[in-house]
Amino acid sequence: MADVAAEAHVSVKTVSRVVNREPGVRRDTELRVRAVIDRIGFMRHDGARILRQGRTQTIALVVEDLANPFYSQISAAVEREARIRQYQLITASAEGSPTRERGVLESLINRRVDGLVVVPAGERPAVDPTVAASGTPIVYVDRPVRGQATDTVISDNPGGVRSAVEHLVANGHRRIALLGDDAEFWTARQRREAFVQIHDALGLPGDAKVSMGPHTVDSLTERLATWSRERSPVTAVITGNNRVTLAALHAMRRSGVEMGLVGYDDFELADLIEPAVTVVNQDPTSMGQKAALQLIARILGDESPAQTVVMPTRLIVRESGRLPASRSLRKASS
């Protein structure tokens, strides 16, 4: 900027004014400055600008695994909202480790990001004290965090589970089991509790059968085989998220057991496998968008009380929820 100033015979401040389109520069001076800028290819150094102004116009997103479609959709949505509002997005993944998450958060706060969208890793005692102390606005997504009230966007897990169970029941299933993901995850636990509660509320026979992860195709194959060999066999399972659904589908294919299935999380091609998989769809795009908007509102000074937004889920009915018998009927008639 000093170079430009020298070349154009003005002060750095005037160059600054031109670059930022501030008023108070005569037309011809502006043109002169612009000419020099173009000639020597000057580009404003935003680092210095940030240091001076105290705002980074950057938000950060911390997730577990960017390659998981659920998170990548959230990520795409957050990036989009941020970009539209002139914020840049730093994405970081904690790979599910609270330790790494701590480090990542610290580093982001050192950078003075204006705000954070976080899918908290594993079990956490409370809002991270580092973050809390920094005063950086933060919005949690998918899983809440214990401790003082914070903005949170989660999806309606009990509602989703209920819709799944009710759908199976409506299709004649009575012995329904849950294949949850690792109970370390809050969502997995919440879905488990909802399942047990609804199972009992509906007066389904026996105790609610639940198997929590982590699952492998092998372990699931065995599990399903066991369940289907019981005196009153399980006829349908609900899978706790996209990972489990995938593994369960493989296990079913391998072992040949035919069970009803409702998966948590929609996925591409769910309608093309046989039978087409009925799912509880969470809307990660909306969740990401909602979180980003809420965060930016906070950054812009919104002081209203912390808010927990519960996003509705939607049951996408395909075929896997029917009784195997009725599925064959459909096939024959089509």
Added chain:
Amino acid sequence: MADVAAEAHVSVKTVSRVVNREPGVRRDTELRVRAVIDRIGFMRHDGARILRQGRTQTIALVVEDLANPFYSQISAAVEREARIRQYQLITASAEGSPTRERGVLESLINRRVDGLVVVPAGERPAVDPTVAASGTPIVYVDRPVRGQATDTVISDNPGGVRSAVEHLVANGHRRIALLGDDAEFWTARQRREAFVQIHDALGLPGDAKVSMGPHTVDSLTERLATWSRERSPVTAVITGNNRVTLAALHAMRRSGVEMGLVGYDDFELADLIEPAVTVVNQDPTSMGQKAALQLIARILGDESPAQTVVMPTRLIVRESGRLPASRSLRKASS
């Protein structure tokens, strides 16, 4: 930092030394400083540090659509390599628009990111002049860019297409067509050219049939119907990428035509749909990793000539490449 210095009765420089674990601080001074740091919750302001040191320890990734699994895998890989080496990753999406891409790049350079990994959008005349002028190292992924030599990581499109065609031919197919994506994409064009060339080289009957995108399920349904009604009908198609594969699968399901299929890009559950889809697998994770490593090498001063890395593809043989007849045989015998 000044506050800490005052409280601890040392100079800011000493605080700086402690914070950065520089040598030359007596043990007791260090402890005193640390105590103050903890007490008042000081956190280093990396913005200022960056301004002083000239290095941002940040790289940026520009892709088309973060929600597309192909890009989200690249993104996850780049983030991982970056994080391991203490770089942060800014992710930005250009949504396929060269204009937006220009803006995004400019903004990233203003931030003085240390390097860029870019999946260039659409058609581009050459290396972006803004970027070129800034001297920021850049690595292109998935598609090269015309103009001066630059580091590029692409996958072996001709090889991938050849393996697909050969596989289909080996399974008895002769009338093979290509469903490419939008010819605006370099990869789509390259795969088309490879297809035509191999088609002719193998002496397959007739002209190589090609239909480029953008495709919809509707348009594909019609296209496939037309092809299968010809005097010598097309018996197998190759789809140009994951998007097209998905649409084609839906179209096939809807129209009931039975054709051989080899898809470009592997996808989850490809093995569970009926018939299991044979694919040409590119390895986005390796591509992202390779690109990140190359970029960081450049940042660290690697001056060797620009390099184009061609990543091999791998044909994952499942069932969709067989002739429909032999597929039924398999089903009956299993």
Added chain:
DNA sequence: TCAGTGCATGACAGCGTTGTCGGGAAAACG
């Protein structure tokens, strides 16, 4: 005892901007 050596520490400048303020010239006004 004195010069020489090494270590711990501090003063200072400067990274590239922008906010504040003040000054001078031109324009407007009485």
Added chain:
DNA sequence: CGTTTTCCCGACAACGCTGTCATGCACTGA
């Protein structure tokens, strides 16, 4: 024509940190 207002513009400091260099002190060896 003198005075006030308006408009442009520049000087300067400061954002928070770190690299350089200087300083002072303790210790060593002759």
